[in-house]
Amino acid sequence: MIDYSMLEWARAQFAMTAIFHFFFVPFTLGMSFMVAYFETIYVKTGKAEWKQITQFWQLLFGINFAIGLSTGIIHEFEFGTNWSTYSWVVGDLFGAPLAIEGIVAFFMEATFAAIAFFGWKRVSKGVHLTSSWLLAAGSNLSALWILIANGFMQHPTSAFYTFNIDTARLELTDFMNLIMQPVAQVKFLHVVTASYTMAAVFVLGVSSLYLLKGKYTSFAKKSATVAAASGLIASIAVAVIGDDHAYEVTNTQPTKIASMEGLIVGEKSAPIVAIGIPKSLSIEDIKNTTEGDGFSIEIPIPGLLSLLGKRDPSAFVPGIKDLIYGNDKYGIWSWDRLVAQGQRAIKDLEAYHAAKKAGNEAAMKAAEEDFHAIVANVDGVKVERAELMGYGYFAELPNNGIEHAFPPVAPLFFSFHLMVGLGFWFILLFVLAYLGVTKGTFWDSKGLQKAAVYSIPLPWIAISFGWMSAEIGRQPWTVFGVLPTFKSVTPIDLVNVQATFFMFLVAFVVLGIAELKMLFTVVKNGPKGAH
């Protein structure tokens, strides 16, 4: 039987630790490059003021780096205790990028962080600058490996793994295909460009605060100029890569995009609802819906979802109803058909191990062949029955768990649309700021400076909404199609998860307060207090 209370607590704990960890990570990714830009200007110009600017922003980066350090390790513990079935099935594959992240990227960061922070008077300018750039590269490489692991969970394909029926574990078959999977690549670029935007908003906001107070104006003007230019490039890049990301999601995780856009019934020239309130629909409501009807209030933009998701404004985009009840016209399998294939794969796994115990090699071979039989061909990619095994577990639930076949619409719709809205705000902010600093009008524009100051927390909110869209949108799976979330969890006592949940909550709140207090103190003391 499925222990839902354990499942929900384990999910809540992972979500909480991931969100807190991710408060630190993007700031580190973005600020490391921002510091490297400032130092490059210092080395090129040789002016002491640029050194002071570099050291001030490096200090703020250092606080975040130190406080956020090792908060991600808690996830590794959780994989072992709360998600042991998941770890058993995917550990050999998922562990590889995580291990590389730990060995290469983490040590790269640790080595060059020491030179960047301790080396101002000990190494040459060139060595120090190289270290700052390598520290930034190391931080960003960490994100690459983590997002390769996450990309596999979002869209696992036989291009890089096979399911070993004997060990009941996934095995990596093609390392390059794992690295180059398009889902992971666009996700990585989307995350790092969002992180550069975050750093640019922070630098622009703090510089604007000094301008509003009439303090450190030369320092603030120089910092704001670099932030406005880099922020403009980064915020536009986030949107361009975000578009590619949405295209990948539409074609690899159609239930996610249908839920994100509240698309109940698939249609040609599918719209994007720019502003709307999704209705709370039961599975019966969805079954009886014939067209549209997913929103109480909506302002749709016709054809935009087809254009962005299929690169064709008149293309068909499947809705939730098509994806769970099937659509023969477009070759979409029903949920029940997928569950039946999954059940057969589970039977094969069972038959293989029963035959192995009995020493019946012929039966073992037959079960293995059936397990790996090609059951579908999606856009030229062959799909093995083993890849659909996860669907079989939904037979444990009433009506084959059809009401769990897609992610919840309202939280996905709002988190995704708020993230996109904030993304457009950052573009507008940086267009105005860039024009302002190039024309010299920014320095007297109190309204724009205030907008920059109030925008400081917004990138953290946007990035958290982005993660919620990605991870809630993957539900009901930990590994799409292979392993449902409810099957991934460890059958342990609930009290263990509850106790550690509150311990982590207290630890993260304390760390968060410590970070904010230190950041505020350094910003209040200004650049003269740095180093």
Add this chain to the structure above:
Amino acid sequence: MINKIVLFYVDGFKNLSSLGKKLWLIIIIKLVVIFVVLKVFFFPTVDTVVSKEKQKDLYINQLTKVTTQKNKKEE
């Protein structure tokens, strides 16, 4: 060469600012909490207690045990 590297770190730690000292204290407390308190008391390693073969049997049993609605009605 090794002496130079060691001296680099020794010198760096000796000349830490008060903020730097605070940050290192936070890092040390955090690592002690994560690797001593949490790891030892809340996330013990159980691999050494249960053999790999037993683990495999346990997970295969878990992955093949599906109590369908039809089975439940028959029970």
